[in-house]
Every structure is written in structure tokens, then in C-alpha cells.
Amino acid sequence: MKTKLGSIVRIFIFLLFICVGVIIGILVSNPDYFFPQRGYCLYQEEQLEFINWGKQDEIYVSQEDSQIILDNVNTYVREIKLNGEITGNQSLIPRIYYTENPDEAFTEEKSVSYTMDAGQEMIFSLGKTVFDLRIDLTEGTGASLQLDSIELNPQPLVQKTFLPTQIQLYHWANDGEDTYRSAQDSQIILEGIDTYVDQILIEGKLLEGTLDPHVYYTSTAQEVYSEANSFVPDIRNTKEGLLIQIGKTVENLRIDLLDAENASLQLKGIQVNPRTLEMDYLQIFFWALIMAAFAIPVCKLKTLKTRISVYLVNFKKYRYLLQDLVLRDIKIKYRRSILGIVWSVLNPLLMMLVTTAVFQNLFRFNIKNFPIYYLTGILIFNFVAEATSGAMVSVIGAGALIRKVYIPKYIFPLEKCLFAFVNMAFSLIATVIMLLILQVDISWTILLFWVPLVYALIFSVGLGLILASFNVFFRDIGHLYSVWTTAWMYLTPIIYPMEILNDTFILPIVKLNPLYFFVDYFRQVVMYGTLPSLYSNMMCLIYSMVFLILGLLVFKKKQDRFILYI
């Protein structure tokens, strides 16, 4: 009776954990859905770069070719909002230039022009993923601009639903129920949208024929539709209906179906900025699996709290040992040769020279500051590889000690990770040297450089504990792991840019790779001067904590049997 109840509880816990895993999977594969604030940036006046402006008592006066530059935006920009006031010149024609890659120049092709009247709100919609932004005021000589700040994506995407009764249909014949038949110049009109429209979704099904939409839009309620404010959009057929890409801030919207005679459409409604969940089954499966692994030990936990406090007291007692072991490893590594420290700085620099020479000439990846790009990537990768493979053999290496005295055994993998961390600190000097030589613009975000390193450390400790446990029983794990690290290096964007993976099967794998998140975080704060988003932070945190806890559980389960095998 008791065991039956126990197994029911156990199954329940299992299901609960798998559910949590599925939720995490859905969450991380739909960042836009769950983090609608993503991409919001605020540029204060002092963060903006003013070029060719005159200045009178804190007010900027535009000249021949005045520009404002926003560096390192590095996000999807729906809207740009200028907070301030324009006076003087009656109407201005600002032009917004954008680049999509770090090393691209501003070109006419990648620019959009707008009109702006004095006294009006200054909001411009763009709808592009942008690296740098430049706002030109070419035809605006003599305007005075009092600018407090610039906001990117000032408001999250607003979702709106239009029911069939709220949609105006012109030149459509009703075929009964909610089915309509198009004629020569059928139109669908949506009024009073009044927000930034990224996409609209025509819910329903195309029963016959094809649709070839042409979109007209107005920015104010008074405006009339004109050819100037119209375009042919990208469309996509999905299970839910027809998805139309807009990317504009609009008041009213008219969709014309020019050559769509006799198409039959079942219309259930129209969604503006539909929020659709995408099911990335690889991600969901992965997280469900990991959480299922957690459920096993949780089923056995009883008095977790008292146990943890016992462990903490024990850890405190042995912290001197940890310190001594790290110091001893450092002494051994650097005492042997005086060149030791110099070498650990020189090594990454020489590797960088070789790699830069080969990859810049052979493959011509368009990466700005390639040496830094490479160094930042390889720094984290080398650290994780060194820490985990050191931790893997640490327990066997400490066999003599473990057989003689009681020592908490996790000390040994932990020590190897900390030792690798110290080594990384020396290699970090190489990165600093290159930052100085190449005169890369750094921003205050560089102060956060340690955050991804700590994430990587926690992750390595977790993975190291798992590897150490298995290596005691199977000594050939080491060979397998060295093969894996080679593969792992190529699955991490160290020498190539992420863009070359677009539309390949490798992309989803790389996006599961924890090192990708750590490296990306590191580059953001060091190279690009951007503050990593909540999503980046969450992914780094989840990965490091999940591996740490998993490692502790595996290690704890196996550790009593180590001594029988070493």
C-alpha cells in the first residue's frame, strides 16, 4: 500500500518536472512572445554622437549635413522616438540610415526618409534589425533641436484583434457563413489601428484561387490613401492563415487584391501583430529531458535544508585545502619556467595571428575587429575545455589522497575549474592588449566582463563534476571527450560569424550550445558595448545552474563508489 502511494507520488513529480521542462523549452524558443519589451533602448543625450551641429545654449542648430549617430544598437528596431522639440524650420525631411553588420558602411540603399513637422511627435518606424543608426537632417538647415533622449522601440508590440464585423470588406460577395468571393478590385480595410504594425494575420483559409495583396496605409486618420504610401508586402501561408509583413506605424490599413478574381476566402478575423507560439520541438525535448533527469533525485530528497547546511559547514572547513591546491597547481605551472606567465599571454596572441591570417584571407568573413572577435571566443572556449577536462581526471589524480583521508571529493573537480579560471585571467591580458592596439571603442559595459566568465565557471564546475564521476568508472571517456571538444569548438561561433549559419541545419544546434550564449554575452559587453538582454541573461543563468545542480546530483550519487575503482 505504502509503496503504491510512493510510486504515484513519484510519477507525479516526474510529470511535474517534465512539464516544467516543456515550459522552459517553449519559453526559450519564443523570446519575442514572452519578452515583448525586448529591444527597448534609451539613449541619453550624452550617449549620442552629434556631427556637424552648431550649439546655442544647450540647443542644437542644424547645418548643411547634420547627423546624429547611435552606435551599437544591435537589436531589432521597430520604432525610433526622439524626445524633445524642433523649432524654427517648418518641416524637416530626416533620413535614417542603418547598418546590419558591425563592419558595414552607411549606404543610400539602407536608408529611409521621413517627413516631420514642427510641433509633431517625432516617431519613425523602421522595422529592421540594426547594428548602427544614423539620423541625417539634410534638408533641415537652420532648425533648432532641443533633444533630451532617443528611445528605440518605445512601446512593446501591441496586439489587436479585428472581428469580421469590425472589418470593412469592399467588392466581396458573401458566399454564406464566413466565406467570401473576391471580384476585380476587392479591398479589406482596417481602421483605427494606431500602433506599430509588424505583421497582420488574416485568420481563415483560402479555399480557391490566389491572393496578391497590395498594402496602402495612412499615418493619420485624416490622410487619404495614396500610391506613395503603398507597397507590395512579403506574405507567408501558415496553419492559422495568411501572414503579411508590414513593418510600419499606421492608423488605417487597406489591403487591395488586384488580380484576385474569384478567389474564395474563409475569414474568421484579422489579428494585428499576432502573437503566435512557435513550437521548437528540439528545444522542448531537450529541456524536458534535462528536467526529467532532475526528477530522479528529487524523488529521493527528504530533509534538503538541514543537509545543505551540513554541506556548507563542511565546505567551509575545507576551503583552505581548496586554496592550497589551487596555489600549488599555479606554482607548479609557473615555477617551472619564468616564461610561464608570458607564455600564457603570448600563446593566444600567436594563435590569433595565425587564425586571423588564415581566416581573413581564405574565407573572408566580414567580421569587424576579427582579432578581438576570435580572442573573446577562444578565451571562453579554452577555459571551459581546460576546466572540464582537468576536472574530469581530477578525482583519479587525487586517488592517493582519497584512499587515505576523508576529504569531500568535489573539492578536486572544483579546484581544477578554479585553476583554469586563474589561467584564463592571464590570457585575458592578451585580449586587453589587442583592445588597446586596435583601439576598439569600449563602453562602460566592459565593467561587466566578469559576468559571462562566472557563468562559464559555474557551468564548467557542473559539467566537470559529471565528467569526473563517469571517468572514474570508464577511463576511456577522456578520449571521447577530446573528440567532442573538437566538435564543440566548431559548434561555437569562435572563428565564424553567426550569419553564415542561417538556413543550415547547424543553426538550431548552435543555438542549444551554452557556450554560444556565454561567448555572445562576453562579446556584447566587451566588443559591442551593448547591455545583454534579459533573454541572454536568462539563458546563461539557466544553463549554468542546470548543469551545476545536475553535476552535484550525479557526483553525489556516484561518489561513495569512487574509492572502489581508484
Place this chain on the structure above:
Amino acid sequence: MAYAVNLKDVSMHFNMSKERITSFKEYMIKMLKKQLLYEDFTALEGITFDIEQGDVFGIVGLNGSGKSTLLKIISGILKPTTGTVAVNGTIAPLIELGAGFDMELTARENIFLNGSVLGFSREMMQEKFDEIVEFSEMQEFLDVPLKNYSSGMVARIAFAIATITQPEILIVDEILAVGDFRFQEKCEARINQMMQGGTTVIIVSHAIEQIERLCKHCMWLEKGHIKMLGEAHEICELYQSCEG
């Protein structure tokens, strides 16, 4: 009655497979062929006893009867395969002295390293450093690498470090045989001093007269089983007449 050590139905099995499988490849092949055979070796079986606080407890038995294994279980180095072990108080295990000694480092460095291996704090080691040096009589050789020491000298340092604190339980495994005669006397004097201070002592020794002289209670182990348990002089007499 307060006990210092309490063992209930403890057994220890070693996995003594003839060809120990240490590779994943082999493991998979053997598993697929269903050839995963383990030869189980039972080093201890059904051990149940307790030691009162303040007792001096001797363990005798032939080589291979499981004495060291039992001490390792009490001090937490080994986890028993079945059964429970309860220990009341701090343990100073003098089982394999000088664990963590690095022959490349000097005596001074090793004293601190061994101290942290035993879980002593840095401050305490600094405080007791002179005492350790004095006891082991190593003043002149402090900055000489340990590899230049004789094994007797190493044992002296190790003993000195392991006994700097007054533990609640002291475990001594045949270490009184190391070093010269004069140092053995010194060690015994220190152990005596601890007994006076109320420390529970567990001694394994082949010198029966030593056990008889020091211990109150005694246990006779034979092939991993308790053969006898009781007053020290009775057991020692019987043991000597049987085995000696």
C-alpha cells in the same frame, strides 16, 4: 549511555572482478553480450558494536581480517555497502599518515598543506606551527624538500600534525611501529595524554602487549566477522593462545 561510535550491521563488499572493466567500450560490449560478471569480495560482514565515550578500544586480528577497512569506515573514508555508522564527535584518524604530502615541496610547505588536507584552518596551523616543529624535532631541516627526508622523519612530522588538536575520537592504525624507539615512546606519551583528557581511542596493533597495556575493551576480527568482543586482557590472552 553516550557512545562515541556505533555500528549497526555493517558490511563492506569490494568489487573484485578479475578483469576490472574500466572502459566504456568494454562495458558496452560486455553488457550486450551479457557478460558483466562481478566477483564480490566480502571484507566485513554483520559488524555490530559500539564504543563508549572515553573508552580505549583495541582491535586485533590477522592480516587481511578487515581491521583497516573497519577503521576507514569509522573515519568516513569508506562508505559501508550496507548498515549504518554513527559517530559522535571529531575524529583524528592516524591511519595513513602524511596524506597529501608532496615530496617536491619543503617540510614547511607540507606542514600547511597536510594541515588543510586534515581540515585545519590556516590560523590554527600558524598558531601550532612551532609546536609541530618542536615535537617532530625538525628545526634544522624545515626548508629542505621532503624527498631528502628518511621515512622515519616524514612519519614524525605527520604524527605531529595529526595530533595537534585534542580530538574527541583518535584512531590509530599500526602507526606506532614507525620511527625509532625514542620517538615511539614520545608518541605513546602523547596518546596517553589524550586519553587522560577524555579522548576515545581506537587502536589497531600487532603488538599484543601494547593492546593489553593500553586498552579497556577489545575486539577480535576474523575474516571480516567479529569473533569475540569484551574485556581487553581476556581477549588478548585467548588471541595469543590461538594465533600465537
